[in-house]
Amino acid sequence: xxxxxxxxxxxxxxxxxxxxxxxxxxxxxxxxxxxxxxxxxxxxxxxxxxxxxxxxxxxxxxxxxxxxxxxxxxxxxxxxxxxxxxxxxxxxxxxxxxxxxxxxxxxxxxxxxxxxxxxxxxxxxxxxxxxxxxxxxxxxxxxxxxxxxxxxxxxxxxxxxxxxxxxxxxxxxxxxxxxxxxxxxx
Amino acid sequence: xxxxxxxxxxxxxxxxxxxxxxxxxxxxxxxxxxxxxxxxxxxxxxxxxxxxxxxxxxxxxxxxxxxxxxxxxxxxxxxxxxxxxxxxxxxxxxxxxxxxxxxxxxxxxxxxxxxxxxxxxxxxxxxxxxxxxxxxxxxxxxxxxxxxxxxxxxxxxxxxxxxxxxxxxxxxxxxxxxxxxxxxxx
Numbered sequence: 001x002x003x004x005x006x007x008x009x010x011x012x013x014x015x016x017x018x019x020x021x022x023x024x025x026x027x028x029x030x031x032x033x034x035x036x037x038x039x040x041x042x043x044x045x046x047x048x049x050x051x052x053x054x055x056x057x058x059x060x061x062x063x064x065x066x067x068x069x070x071x072x073x074x075x076x077x078x079x080x081x082x083x084x085x086x087x088x089x090x091x092x093x094x095x096x097x098x099x100x101x102x103x104x105x106x107x108x109x110x111x112x113x114x115x116x117x118x119x120x121x122x123x124x125x126x127x128x129x130x131x132x133x134x135x136x137x138x139x140x141x142x143x144x145x146x147x148x149x150x151x152x153x154x155x156x157x158x159x160x161x162x163x164x165x166x167x168x169x170x171x172x173x174x175x176x177x178x179x180x181x182x183x184x185x186x
Numbered sequence: 187x188x189x190x191x192x193x194x195x196x197x198x199x200x201x202x203x204x205x206x207x208x209x210x211x212x213x214x215x216x217x218x219x220x221x222x223x224x225x226x227x228x229x230x231x232x233x234x235x236x237x238x239x240x241x242x243x244x245x246x247x248x249x250x251x252x253x254x255x256x257x258x259x260x261x262x263x264x265x266x267x268x269x270x271x272x273x274x275x276x277x278x279x280x281x282x283x284x285x286x287x288x289x290x291x292x293x294x295x296x297x298x299x300x301x302x303x304x305x306x307x308x309x310x311x312x313x314x315x316x317x318x319x320x321x322x323x324x325x326x327x328x329x330x331x332x333x334x335x336x337x338x339x340x341x342x343x344x345x346x347x348x349x350x351x352x353x354x355x356x357x358x359x360x361x362x363x364x365x366x367x368x369x370x371x372x
Contacts, residue, residue, distance in 0.1 A: 015364075018370060068228065164352050166214065
């Protein structure tokens with residue numbers, strides 16, 4: 001945790017569900033969302049993760065961990081769009097996933113909802129940003145929502161309580177033929 | 187996980203322990219390290235976390251989760267430096283913690299070592315950056331190390347395989363009197 005949060009806060013100290021956006025071209029967007037999942041789980045809070053891009057067959061470290069922890073992770077996308085042969089199908093699956101996730105925004109039992117790589121639906125125009133932002137803003141006030149993905153649109157940033165941009169400073173090893181490493185990268 | 191890792195890699199695909207640095211003034215540095223901890227744990231890999239700033243009494247979401255997962259987290263610092271009344275003691279505790287962590291760099295059983303907020307030791311000059319970087323570079327080659335904290339020195343960035351800067355885009359709610367929220371922020 002960064003030290004900034006620990007400085008004394010003046011004035012009233014309210015509780016509030018946060019709308020958090022992790023964006024930018026760097027790594028760490030989904031990974032930081034997973035860290036929040038772990039924290040919330042550590043406190044006995046109910047968490048659900050909806051992934052919008054990963055294929056349903058994904059079995060990365062986070063899926064294995066979530067399964068062992070009893071955290072629902074729904075990877076109902078259709079793989080990565082630049083590999084998609086049928087963009088219409090990808091779009092339809094993503095919108096179905098959004099309807100499922102959206103239905104969770106009012107559940108009083110849920111404490112943290114992660115919408116992983118959700119920004120692409122907005123960026124590609126599959127879903128109207130205004131509609132998505134409205135649904136997120138009108139969620140149950142104590143629900144924390146974390147949205148990840150590049151190209152977070154301005155209206156989402158505007159509505160969010162906390163926006164972090166992950167910037168790639170250095171990532172040389174991919175060019176050296178070193179593959180993505182299980183356990184830390186996926 | 188960001189899509190960038192999933193593009194096909196040309197040429198040889200080597201395995202290698204990565205030296206990863208999460209730096210910058212934004213949030214998500216420790217949180218992304220926790221996400222890697224969760225991934226590695228999900229794959230059955232041995233993980234240890236050394237925290238250099240948090241007080242030994244910390245019982246944040248990550249500590250509770252780690253305890254339940256059986257992941258050792260060593261919060262042996264002396265609290266936050268801007269609150270310290272005895273900087274010499276803080277420095278001595280941090281250096282002791284480094285010696286402990288350093289002794290783990292060669293253990294063949296360990297897969298991931300997190301040095302949380304380690305950069306401050308270098309930034310404040312408590313530890314010579316060249317010595318720390320040398321120890322990290324000469325670690326067991328398959329060990330992944332994640333270093334977090336602001337002000338990562340140039341020599342550490344130079345030695346790292348992957349450096350991400352977390353930049354605060356928006357963080358308005360602290361000024362509105364909304365306190366740090368358990369479960370997502372700590």
